[in-house]
Amino acid sequence: MSQRDKLIEMNRRDFLHIGLMGATSTLMGGNALAEAVQEYAEKAPFTFPPPVYRTLGRTGLKVSVVGFGAMLTPEPEVIRVAFEHGVNYVNTSRKYMAGKNEEIVGKALQGFRHKVFVATKIQTELNTKEAIIKDVEASLKALGTDYIDIIQLDANADKERIFRAEPREAFTLLKKQGKIRFCGAAVHKNPTDVVNAVAADPSRFFDTILVSYNFKSGKELTDAITRAAETGLGIIAMKSQVGGYATTALGGLSPHQAALKWVLNNPHIALAIPGMKDLVELKENIAVMGVPLRAADQRTLRIYGAAVQPYYCHLCGSCEEGCPRGVEISTVNRSLMYAQGYRNPELAGATYRELPASATAATCLDCSACTARCINGLDISAKMAQARQLWG
Numbered sequence: 001m002s003q004r005d006k007l008i009e010m011n012r013r014d015f016l017h018i019g020l021m022g023a024t025s026t027l028m029g030g031n032a033l034a035e036a037v038q039e040y041a042e043k044a045p046f047t048f049p050p051p052v053y054r055t056l057g058r059t060g061l062k063v064s065v066v067g068f069g070a071m072l073t074p075e076p077e078v079i080r081v082a083f084e085h086g087v088n089y090v091n092t093s094r095k096y097m098a099g100k101n102e103e104i105v106g107k108a109l110q111g112f113r114h115k116v117f118v119a120t121k122i123q124t125e126l127n128t129k130e131a132i133i134k135d136v137e138a139s140l141k142a143l144g145t146d147y148i149d150i151i152q153l154d155a156n157a158d159k160e161r162i163f164r165a166e167p168r169e170a171f172t173l174l175k176k177q178g179k180i181r182f183c184g185a186a187v188h189k190n191p192t193d194v195v196n197a198v199a200a201d202p203s204r205f206f207d208t209i210l211v212s213y214n215f216k217s218g219k220e221l222t223d224a225i226t227r228a229a230e231t232g233l234g235i236i237a238m239k240s241q242v243g244g245y246a247t248t249a250l251g252g253l254s255p256h257q258a259a260l261k262w263v264l265n266n267p268h269i270a271l272a273i274p275g276m277k278d279l280v281e282l283k284e285n286i287a288v289m290g291v292p293l294r295a296a297d298q299r300t301l302r303i304y305g306a307a308v309q310p311y312y313c314h315l316c317g318s319c320e321e322g323c324p325r326g327v328e329i330s331t332v333n334r335s336l337m338y339a340q341g342y343r344n345p346e347l348a349g350a351t352y353r354e355l356p357a358s359a360t361a362a363t364c365l366d367c368s369a370c371t372a373r374c375i376n377g378l379d380i381s382a383k384m385a386q387a388r389q390l391w392g
Contacts, residue, residue: 051086057234243341
């Protein structure tokens with residue numbers, strides 16, 4: 001029997017030891033083990049762990065620490081398997097798959113609606129009370145439900161946008177009508193300032209905030225999350241996998257469990273919502289519930305973090321102050337992450353096309369040299385050139 005065949009024959013306890021404890025320096029030595037672990041993950045029997053729950057801030061909702069990010073999920077059956085094993089939170093959006101994602105989630109919810117908390121987001125471009133209400137009612141229809149647990153302001157929220165009157169008026173009316181239960185904000189860009197602003201809002205209008213947070217996040221964001229949680233804001237983490245970029249730095253082993261455990265190691269994070277396309281990804285993510293972050297995980301993250309440093313954007317937005325053309329560099333880079341990390345060209349293109357023409361990378365052609373600077377060392381000019389190559 002070959003070394004690889006022997007590895008595939010390893011018993012389930014050894015496999016879980018590898019999957020849950022993280023890749024040690026010994027495991028990183030060759031691709032044979034990585035390939036065997038992947039094949040085992042796809043074919044071996046899997047025992048779902050007991051679910052772990054935390055309280056989602058002042059909502060009082062008891063949510064599974066691993067929620068279901070449905071953005072990339074093409075089949076309702078995968079989501080239903082998660083529901084069957086204690087995952088009780090699902091995140092979608094009106095814009096995902098041009099509205100089809102909510103329909104997929106709606107099919108998965110059949111028979112589970114009373115057990116699952118549903119969160120969705122309004123579309124970015126909506127700016128009137130009437131349009132927002134119409135959008136939420138379209139979500140209700142697509143989801144096949146008469147209420148949404150958490151309606152979220154779109155993920156382009158910034159310090160000014162979260163205080164706009166129109167979404168608040170629409171959400172307030174919808175809450176009175178019983179069509180939504182709680183209000184949330186979502187943020188990709190400059191998350192530290194937005195989290196602080198939501199937490200400091202004396203009206204306490206938003207009950208939750210969905211924020212990009214991962215092992216590459218700085219201390220400032222972690223501190224902001226702590227302050228926000230202490231005010232009763234429910235904190236939900238997205239982008240926990242640092243873009244999911246493929247790399248050979250780990251010999252083919254996945255860093256995703258270690259990355260997810262890092263996020264959940266913060267007690268102020270109520271849950272994370274990693275995107276899950278299939279059962280392999282579901283099993284990988286759900287297996288971390290109740291498992292502590294260990295030294296081996298930290299080593300894995302150091303290696304993975306160094307590997308993705310040349311192209312991972314922290315979405316802090318600080319570079320945009322140096323752009324005289326007003327290019328939304330963070331959103332352009334997020335689009336590139338969807339294309340290169342998530343390997344989802346449809347989502348990447350749709351995100352890029354949300355930008356006004358004046359804020360796309362095409363505007364950079366008028367500049368003789370890029371004056372924007374990344375505090376983390378990204379080559380912004382090169383990134384903008386990649387965007388133009390993909391989307392013109």
